[in-house]
Amino acid sequence: MTEKKTIAIIGAGIVGVSTAVWLQRDGHNVILIDKAGPAEGTSHGNGGVLASCSIVPVTVPGLLGKAPKMLLSPSQPLFLKWRYLPKLLPWLWKYLRHTNAADVERIAAALSSIVGDSLNDHKALAAGTGAEKWLVPSDYLFLYRDRAHFEEDTFGWDIRRRNGFQWDELEGHAFHEYDPVYSQGIGFAARLSDHGHITDPGRYVKDLAAHVEANGGRFIRANIEDVVRENGHVTGVRAGGETIACDAAVVTAGIWSGPLARRLGVSVPLESERGYHLELVEPSAMPRSPVMVVSGKFVATPMDGRIRLAGIVEFGGLDAPPSRAPFELMRKNARAAFPGVTWKEEVEWMGHRPAPADSIPVIGDVPGIKGAYMGFGHHHIGLTGGPKTGRLLAQMIAGRTPNVDMSVYAPSRYAK
Template identity: 70%
Template sequence: MRGRLDPKESIRRYSRMEKSSNGKLIAIVGAGIVGVSTAIWLQRAGHDVILVDRAGPGEGTSYGNGGVLASAAIVPVTVPGLLRKAPGMLFSRDQPLFLKWSYLPRLAPWLRRYLTHATADEARRIAAALHPIIGDSLADHQALSAGTRAARWLVPSDYVFLYRDRAAFAADAFGWSIRRDHGFEWDEFEDDALRAYDPVFSAENGFAIRLKNHGRIADPGRYVKDLADHAQMNGARIFKANVDDFVIADGRVIGLRAGGETIACSGVVLTAGVWSKALAAKLGVEVPLESERGYHLELWEPSAMPRSPAMIAAAKFVVTPMENRLRLAGIVEFGGLDAPPSRAPFDLLMRNIRAAIPDLTWKDTKEWMGHRPAPSDSIPLIGPAPKVAGAWLGFGHHHVGLTGGPKTGRLLAQLISGARPNIDLAPYAPARFD
């Protein structure tokens, strides 16, 4: 993996090399981690920014994510064998895949496209696209949050994958081979060595992989809010409103309509997660995007805390230590944007944590359901709208929005400033769906 920059040096270099002499007024639609990151990097490049969000900064998926800076999460869900396994998963109460069956007719066109990517070659291609966005996430977050109050929530840590035994780990060889090909290295712990590293988990987990140089966010919602506060202190204007449309003249965006008002701007960035789909269509970009509904449970004041964020591989859920609580996340449900939360995913997370840490007790439980933006090819859209000038897109990060938000925001700021990013942006081009 490439070397990590000192966060302060990273900011100085950006300012020195990339600061725009032609500052623009950029409106950013969506104030989650991607939108707020874009705002901060645009400000550092000399631009003025307006953030517009339907609920306010850090209130959507950026609030409810698993909280892990999962740099090694480059292996997509669409690995070989998914098509064979998915039906059995849907009919098992102990598998983390759920479907609201009434939604299936609407889901079907997207699902057909999604499943075409469940091949070895496609999994490797997707991983190669994700790695430049998330592979150095800790350093990216350090550079973003340096000099802000948000830095207090950023905790460097290991990331641990727990397996029943070595044979279970070997069954995941395809995904781990992809990670190795991209430079990830790990330590292996078994039985007593695992207990010595972290005794909190059940002995049923007899084998572990430890990935170093990862991180966690101790309060994701507060982290994004503190970043937004920093942007606001540096002149950003923040509006809580629904964006209804864009004002386009002579093929260029000159404003947007939100909350009954028209906001003038010299460019717009669309970073509204799953709600970006309808707005992208107004910019001439038809995206095969679905809501992958995610769930979390928070266990407040637990009797024990894991040493590091841990993925319980057999159950496909993550346990993340946070400020005064444990967060459990990792469910996938397809059911659209409008249906209420289901009971079964919460119940499964509860059964899973009781199996993983049998003696755990806690004082209070909080539940959350939100919407991950899932493009059919599992690769985010990052770049200019192909048919309308002055519009850029940054959404569709699937499971890794928090992890990849800072790098995505920096890339967008570079594009808007006329700088050349140091990675090939072709895999993320919004025009790929035309």
């Protein structure tokens, strides 16, 4: 590093806090600014899996034919608040244009560079911070009814193989010997090693943020109004009616990044994928590893004193209250997946995943404004890709060249 800078990071979820940690290690002064607090949004409620293999976007070929049936069935994990549809349509049109094999391959390659080594990225991030205790190396399994059900997903598994992922297959007795908690109706698993999970995502990110503060970083709870520029250079951020001086600013506010990005000349087609979780507190048995139950498209993750079920995609914007049907579906799916498990109470949560229409995060410098950067739009893999995103941003701010082709994530692709 040649120059010590003061950097304002707007948004204190996993991406923002990761950026702060890596910048601080480079010797910079950091200011974390968030309207609520560290990990009060999606970073609190995510599924907790370091899902390196989750590089296949939702927009696979065939989605157009399946989506209407899914929306009309209460047993499918796709929901829509129909009143929101007119507002959703412009984004949805752009999103659905990517439901072809060539775009899926391109998106998967881009995501793989951000999430493909997540466990090691998290180990490097958390080392010496006090947050290490929440990080658990583990397998990650995709559960199917049988081999025929697994083979219906050949397209996605072939993409994972081409991006370097390997797995083994557990069938029938072998799977139930691995983990007897599951129903006999689940008879096949694809098991990926070298993954991991966080046993309390919210506290993990809070501990990382506390480490930043303990090492001289500042945290300010405020709504950001704008990034202040003079002669094309960032000079501060305006928050809570005052201007906070800084040499650079990084927008890492998840779904709430959109309006601020537009002020900086970057118009990202960004929508909220409303995500739900249901926690089963003090369960009578715990899954051995995090799993994706493919029939219900939900993740079950063993956490600190509870099982967290997460998944569901609902489109309904930022303002509508949570729907009841997604919670009921997860509850039903949980009872079907592990019928012998009981629990003492439940905790429900709904949050907002930031979804750009091309399924590729926005990471990098803002064209035409020196000292302005962005890191948001990770859909459902923000926890998985947060540490790598933060490290890449820190490298760019320091003037170093990352060993990743950053052009595919560049904010310039959405410049006005």
